[in-house]
Amino acid sequence: MTDAPPDAAPASLGPAPVEVRGLVKRYGELEAVAGVDLTVHAGDVYGYLGPNGAGKTTSLRMMLGLIRPTEGTVRLFGRDPLESVQALDDVAGFVEAPTFYPYLNGRRNLELLGSFDGGDARERIEQALETVELSDRAKDKVGGYSHGMRQRLGIAGALLRNPKLLLLDEPATGLDPAGMRDMRLLIRRLAEQGMTVMLSSHLLAEVEELCNRVAIVRSGKIVYEGAIADLKRSAGATYWLTTTNDERALAVCRAQPGIEGVRTAHGRIAFTADDAAVAELSQALIEARALIQMLTPQTVTLEDLFFSLTEGDGIVNGGRPAGEPATLEASR
Numbered sequence: 173m174t175d176a177p178p179d180a181a182p183a184s185l186g187p188a189p190v191e192v193r194g195l196v197k198r199y200g201e202l203e204a205v206a207g208v209d210l211t212v213h214a215g216d217v218y219g220y221l222g223p224n225g226a227g228k229t230t231s232l233r234m235m236l237g238l239i240r241p242t243e244g245t246v247r248l249f250g251r252d253p254l255e256s257v258q259a260l261d262d263v264a265g266f267v268e269a270p271t272f273y274p275y276l277n278g279r280r281n282l283e284l285l286g287s288f289d290g291g292d293a294r295e296r297i298e299q300a301l302e303t304v305e306l307s308d309r310a311k312d313k314v315g316g317y318s319h320g321m322r323q324r325l326g327i328a329g330a331l332l333r334n335p336k337l338l339l340l341d342e343p344a345t346g347l348d349p350a351g352m353r354d355m356r357l358l359i360r361r362l363a364e365q366g367m368t369v370m371l372s373s374h375l376l377a378e379v380e381e382l383c384n385r386v387a388i389v390r391s392g393k394i395v396y397e398g399a400i401a402d403l404k405r406s407a408g409a410t411y412w413l414t415t416t417n418d419e420r421a422l423a424v425c426r427a428q429p430g431i432e433g434v435r436t437a438h439g440r441i442a443f444t445a446d447d448a449a450v451a452e453l454s455q456a457l458i459e460a461r462a463l464i465q466m467l468t469p470q471t472v473t474l475e476d477l478f479f480s481l482t483e484g485d486g487i488v489n490g491g492r493p494a495g496e497p498a499t500l501e502a503s504r
C-alpha cells in the first residue's frame with residue numbers, strides 16, 4: 173500500500189487517458205456491461221476490479237476498440253477508438269492472453285510485432301526486453317516460455333508502441349507467486365516511468381498493492397469508483413468493545429452521538445466511529461460505570477469492502493462486524 177501511487181493523480185493538461193460514459197454491451201438477453209462510467213487520470217494505476225463474469229474483459233475490449241459498444245462512449249485521450257486510428261496511438265495492451273508464434277523465439281516475435289508499427293518500434297525491442305527482464309531468454313522459443321514469461325513478453329510487445337496508456341486484462345491471473353511479484357514490480361516500474369496503467373483483476377491484494385484508484389464492478393455495473401483510500405475512509409473504523417457491564421455499555425453506545433452501527437457480535441459490542449467519538453464514548457462509559465476491558469479497532473481491508481459491494485446485501489459480512497460504507501449507498 174505504501175508503494176502505491178498517491179490518491180490524487182497529478183493535474184494533467186488535456187483530456188484524460190480514459191473516459192468511459194454509459195458504456196453498455198449486450199449479448200442477446202445478457203447485459204455483460206451494464207452502464208459503466210469511469211475516468212482514468214494521467215499517472216493513475218487504475219484497478220478494474222470484479223469477480224469472474226463481471227464484464228471486465230468485455231469492457232476492456234470496448235476500450236481497445238476491439239468490439240463496438242451497444243451504448244455509451246469510450247474516449248482515449250479525448251478520441252473514440254472506433255472512429256479514429258490515432259485514438260490508439262498512445263495506447264497499448266491486450267485482453268486475456270497475448271498471442272505469439274510458439275515456434276519462434278521471443279525477440280523474433282517482437283520483431284514481427286514491431287514491423288506492423290513501423291521503423292522505430294524495432295529499435296525499442298532490446299529496451300522492451302530489458303524492461304520486462306526477458307533479455308536472457310529472448311533467443312528461446314516462446315513455446316517453452318512459462319505463462320508469466322508470455323505475459324511479460326505481451327507487455328514488451330505493448331511497449332514497442334511507446335504508449336502513454338497501458339491496458340492490461342488480469343495481468344497476474346494464473347501466475348505463481350514469484351511470477352505475480354515480478355508482474356507487480358514491472359507494473360510499478362512502468363508507472364514510475366510515467367505510464368498510466370489500467371488493469372483488470374479479480375485479485376484484491378494485487379489491486380490494493382498496486383493501484384491508487386479503483387472501479388469495483390458487479391454484474392456489469394460499477395458499485396464504486398474512486399480512490400482506494402477514500403473507499404476505506406468512507407467505511408469508517410470499526411471497533412470491538414467489552415466492558416465490566418456490557419448491557420449498560422450497549423445502552424450508552426446507542427445513545428452516544430457519533431457512534432454508528434451499534435450491535436453485538438461474538439460476545440462483544442461492535443460499532444463504527446471516528447477517533448473523536450471514541451474518546452467521548454470512553455468518558456461516557458466511565459460515567460455510566462461500564463468500564464472498558466477491551467477496545468480494539470478493526471482494520472477494514474479492501475477485501476471486506478469488495479465483498480460488501482459485490483455480494484448480496486451490501487453489508488460487510490463473514491461473521492465480522494464492520495461498518496456499512498455509508499457513502500457507497502448512492503452508487504448502488
Ligand SMILES: Nc1ncnc2c1ncn2[C@@H]1O[C@H](COP(=O)(O)OP(=O)(O)O)[C@@H](O)[C@H]1O
Pocket residue numbers: 199202203204222223224225226227228229230231
Ligand atoms: N462474445 C460473447 N458472447 C456472449 N456472451 C459473452 C461474450 N463475451 C462475454 N460474454 C459474457 O459476458 C459476461 C462478462 O464476461 P467477461 O467480460 O469475460 O467477464 P470478466 O472478464 O469480468 O470475467 C459473461 O457472462 C460472459 O459469459
Ligand SMILES: [Mg+2]
Pocket residue numbers: 228229230341342
Ligand atoms: Mg476476463
